[in-house]
Amino acid sequence: MSQFWSDVVHKLTPYVPGEQPKLDNLVKLNTNENPYGPSPKVLAALKLEAAETLRLYPDPNSDALKAAIAQAHQLSAAQVFVGNGSDEVLAHVFQALLKHSRPLLFPDITYSFYPVYCGLYDIDYQTIALADDFTIKLEDYDQPNGGIVFPNPNAPTGIPLALAEIEKLLQINKHSVVVVDEAYVDFGAESAVKLINTYPNLLVVHTLSKARSLAGLRVGYALGAVDLIEALTRVKDSFNSYPIDRFASAGAIAAMQDQAYFQATCDKVMATRAALIKELHGLDFSVLPSGANFIFAKHATMDGAEITALLRQKNIIVRHFKAPSRIAPYVRISIGTDAQSAILLSALAEVIHSA
Amino acid sequence: MSQFWSDVVHKLTPYVPGEQPKLDNLVKLNTNENPYGPSPKVLAALKLEAAETLRLYPDPNSDALKAAIAQAHQLSAAQVFVGNGSDEVLAHVFQALLKHSRPLLFPDITYSFYPVYCGLYDIDYQTIALADDFTIKLEDYDQPNGGIVFPNPNAPTGIPLALAEIEKLLQINKHSVVVVDEAYVDFGAESAVKLINTYPNLLVVHTLSKARSLAGLRVGYALGAVDLIEALTRVKDSFNSYPIDRFASAGAIAAMQDQAYFQATCDKVMATRAALIKELHGLDFSVLPSGANFIFAKHATMDGAEITALLRQKNIIVRHFKAPSRIAPYVRISIGTDAQSAILLSALAEVIHSA
Numbered sequence: 001m002s003q004f005w006s007d008v009v010h011k012l013t014p015y016v017p018g019e020q021p022k023l024d025n026l027v028k029l030n031t032n033e034n035p036y037g038p039s040p041k042v043l044a045a046l047k048l049e050a051a052e053t054l055r056l057y058p059d060p061n062s063d064a065l066k067a068a069i070a071q072a073h074q075l076s077a078a079q080v081f082v083g084n085g086s087d088e089v090l091a092h093v094f095q096a097l098l099k100h101s102r103p104l105l106f107p108d109i110t111y112s113f114y115p116v117y118c119g120l121y122d123i124d125y126q127t128i129a130l131a132d133d134f135t136i137k138l139e140d141y142d143q144p145n146g147g148i149v150f151p152n153p154n155a156p157t158g159i160p161l162a163l164a165e166i167e168k169l170l171q172i173n174k175h176s177v178v179v180v181d182e183a184y185v186d187f188g189a190e191s192a193v194k195l196i197n198t199y200p201n202l203l204v205v206h207t208l209s210k211a212r213s214l215a216g217l218r219v220g221y222a223l224g225a226v227d228l229i230e231a232l233t234r235v236k237d238s239f240n241s242y243p244i245d246r247f248a249s250a251g252a253i254a255a256m257q258d259q260a261y262f263q264a265t266c267d268k269v270m271a272t273r274a275a276l277i278k279e280l281h282g283l284d285f286s287v288l289p290s291g292a293n294f295i296f297a298k299h300a301t302m303d304g305a306e307i308t309a310l311l312r313q314k315n316i317i318v319r320h321f322k323a324p325s326r327i328a329p330y331v332r333i334s335i336g337t338d339a340q341s342a343i344l345l346s347a348l349a350e351v352i353h354s355a
Numbered sequence: 356m357s358q359f360w361s362d363v364v365h366k367l368t369p370y371v372p373g374e375q376p377k378l379d380n381l382v383k384l385n386t387n388e389n390p391y392g393p394s395p396k397v398l399a400a401l402k403l404e405a406a407e408t409l410r411l412y413p414d415p416n417s418d419a420l421k422a423a424i425a426q427a428h429q430l431s432a433a434q435v436f437v438g439n440g441s442d443e444v445l446a447h448v449f450q451a452l453l454k455h456s457r458p459l460l461f462p463d464i465t466y467s468f469y470p471v472y473c474g475l476y477d478i479d480y481q482t483i484a485l486a487d488d489f490t491i492k493l494e495d496y497d498q499p500n501g502g503i504v505f506p507n508p509n510a511p512t513g514i515p516l517a518l519a520e521i522e523k524l525l526q527i528n529k530h531s532v533v534v535v536d537e538a539y540v541d542f543g544a545e546s547a548v549k550l551i552n553t554y555p556n557l558l559v560v561h562t563l564s565k566a567r568s569l570a571g572l573r574v575g576y577a578l579g580a581v582d583l584i585e586a587l588t589r590v591k592d593s594f595n596s597y598p599i600d601r602f603a604s605a606g607a608i609a610a611m612q613d614q615a616y617f618q619a620t621c622d623k624v625m626a627t628r629a630a631l632i633k634e635l636h637g638l639d640f641s642v643l644p645s646g647a648n649f650i651f652a653k654h655a656t657m658d659g660a661e662i663t664a665l666l667r668q669k670n671i672i673v674r675h676f677k678a679p680s681r682i683a684p685y686v687r688i689s690i691g692t693d694a695q696s697a698i699l700l701s702a703l704a705e706v707i708h709s710a
Contacts, residue, residue, distance in 0.1 A: 002582045002583075002585075002586065003530065004452055004531070004532050004555075004556060004582065004583060004586070005451065005452065005586045006450060006451055006452060006453070006454040006455065006586075007454070008450065008451075008454070008590075009451050009452075009586045009589050009590060012589045012590070012593050013593075014588075014589050014592030014593045015592055015593060015596060016592075017412070017415050017596040017597070020411075020412055020413075020414055020415060022414075028411075031412055033410050033411050033412065034410045035410070036410065037406070037407030037408075037409065037410050038407075038409050038410065042409075043405045043406065043409075046404075046405035046409075046602075047402055047405045049401075049571075049602075050398045050401035050402045050405070051392070051398065052392030052393075053392070053571060054392065054393050054397075054398075054401075054568065054569055054570070054571040054572055054606070055388050055389045055390070055391065055392050055393065055568040055569070055570060055571065056375075056383075056388050056570055056571055057372070057375055057386055057388065057564070057570040057571060058375075058570075058571050058573070059375055059377075060372050060375060084439050084595060084598055084600075085595060085597055085598075087594075087595045087596060087597070088594070088595045088598070091594045091595060095361060095363065096360065096361055096363075096364050097359055097360065097361060097364075098361070099361040099362070099363070100361065116593045117593070117594075119593060120590070120593040120594060175358065176359070177359050200359075201359060209412070213409065213410040214409055214410070215409070215410060215411055215412040215413075215597075216404075216408060216409040216410065216411055216412060216413050216600060216601040217409055217600050217601065217602075218413070218597060218598070218599075218600040227357045227359065228357075228359060230357075231357065231359070231360045231361070231364045233369075234364050234367045234369050235363075235364060235367065235475070237369030237370055237371075238367050238368075238369045238370060238471045238472070238474060238475040239442075239443070239446045239472075239475060240439060240440060240442045240443045240446060241370060241372040241442060242372070242440055242442070242570075242573055243439055243440075243443070243573070244573075245439075245571060245572050245573040245600065245602065245603060246571040246572065247401075247404075247572070247600065247602040247603075248600060248602075251409070
């Protein structure tokens with residue numbers, strides 16, 4: 001607390017990201033990173049950027065990157081907005097498109113950055129409870145609102161929504177923006193991108209941190225009608241002219257162009273997920289249906305916090321959420337390699353046996 | 356205009372950065388980039404980051420980078436805040452420390468992003484006119500305020516302020532934050548960093564885009580009391596957990612550690628500046644005193660807009676500001692290499708001769 005702080009600073013409850021431990025030899029399954037590195041074509045493109053040209057500013061409009069993203073999604077570049085990770089993109093979305101006199105709606109259990117953005121921009125919001133089976137019931141969002149945002153698949157549950165449900169919501173909710181946060185969509189959910197040319201109030205947010213294996217590079221993007229993209233661009237150009245550095249641009253372009261590597265990586269992660277879920281059932285875990293590169297799992301008798309702490313002693317990091325109490329029994333486990341699954345399963349068997 | 360836009364979007368007048376032309380063979384003297392590339396040690400560090408580890412998030416707290424910056428300035432890491440270029444740092448500064456019931460004060464002729472931030476965050480501000488000789492008169496800032504911000508040297512004039520003047524202001528203005536934006540300080544002005552341990556309301560902002568030759572990498576930082584840094588961190592952690600990507604971190608650390616290369620580069624730029632000013636005097640230009648890597652120059656008879664347009668025809672880009680009218684006669688010329696100075700001077704001689 002300080003006389004020098006603006007009012008908003010006193011009221012903030014910042015987001016707490018998953019731990020990025022500085023230890024080696026950990027099985028790190030806590031922040032949903034891809035177990036496979038980026039495409040070799042991405043690494044080759046990045047090496048070229050370590051050059052004298054770094055003395056020059058990057059393109060403030062990131063035109064080449066927008067063109068590559070547009071091509072990958074069969075949209076126009078004017079339907080693309082890019083930012084320093086999808087968290088920055090979402091921040092601009094909240095300020096530019098989701099702050100209205102009516103409350104913003106989002107699920108009570110979801111990406112915990114959403115209420116933080118509302119605090120930062122003084123946005124009125126209302127949460128809608130998930131159903132008993134932890135699914136999002138989009139029919140509950142048919143009420144006056146200043147915007148709607150939800151992830152598909154949802155976090156931290158991993159449960160995917162059917163595209164038909166999203167389209168139904170877009171049909172009845174025409175007067176505010178519907179943001180579908182598709183950070184994990186490539187691991188088994190249906191993308192709403194194909195609806196963009198039909199619904200002028202649909203905005204879809206993607207990241208290169210998960211399926212494209214580039215969490216360390218910080219690139220995310222939004223896709224939507226030109227009108228929505230313009231609002232984001234106006235805010236970005238009032239905040240930071242050049243959020244995408246030369247490496248981020250070059251690496252992201254190469255990643256968007258290597259669809260074969262991307263698909264092969266996603267396929268491997270999904271295969272590992274299916275095998276892991278099967279083994280977890282054998283250890284008395286129940287696992288929510290997942291369309292993401294993580295699973296949300298609950299043991300028949302042991303608590304989520306206890307499992308997390310015991311795994312940590314074995315140098316395996318998963319993520320546990322204390323609140324709300326409905327999800328406290330669960331652990332969220334990022335999908336790693338098959339070898340990491342084997343280490344995890346062996347450790348879990350010991351942990352459960354010793355309890 | 357759109358029903359989907361938040362109120363603030365309708366009112367924004369975004370910042371317009373200097374042009375980043377996509378043509379080759381230009382003499383580009385319009386955005387104050389360093390004519391010399393980054394240190395070879397920086398390039399070596401950057402090449403190592405093009406690796407499998409990009410699948411992992413960077414350190415959200417950028418601890419290693421903060422330590423390197425702290426060491427370069429003989430401060431503690433808790434006195435350092437880092438961001439995606441000094442524009443992002445300044446944006447957080449405006450929201451976290453400069454939004455109060457009393458108006459923010461800054462010069463009427465200065466970095467034109469300041470009023471844009473005020474628009475984005477709805478900050479009340481008041482501009483203070485420069486003196487007739489274009490200097491900032493800090494005694495004019497002795498009035499009720501919610502904060503004070505100015506660049507040293509000022510932009511786009513390049514005129515440096517004496518540190519004793521800044522210290523006088525800090526002594527009389529104890530109840531609001533004084534931000535000294537030192538983007539260009541290393542080219543011949545006195546840094547206020549040495550006052551940080553004495554004045555708890557002083558915040559100094561630096562960038563790696565100019566003296567450290569890394570405009571393409573996007574790293575800036577703020578230095579100040581722990582209390583001020585905490586406010587910035589709270590806003591950053593409510594906006595984007597990971598603004599510094601793995602390349603930005605590695606390159607910036609290496610740049611902060613190579614003080615010899617940094618000093619040699621600054622010395623070369625200052626020598627070229629002195630020689631250029633002398634030659635411009637011979638072409639009937641008057642040049643404001645510069646402590647920056649650019650100069651603000653006015654010809655005896657030709658208008659700034661005309662000179663800028665004629666140079667453009669010769670593939671030389673400088674920057675002209677139409678408003679306010681007091682600076683319309685001037686051109687802002689970034690300091691390039693001696694060879695670029697020679698091309699510029701030869702072109703100017705032709706332009707003036709033909710007019």
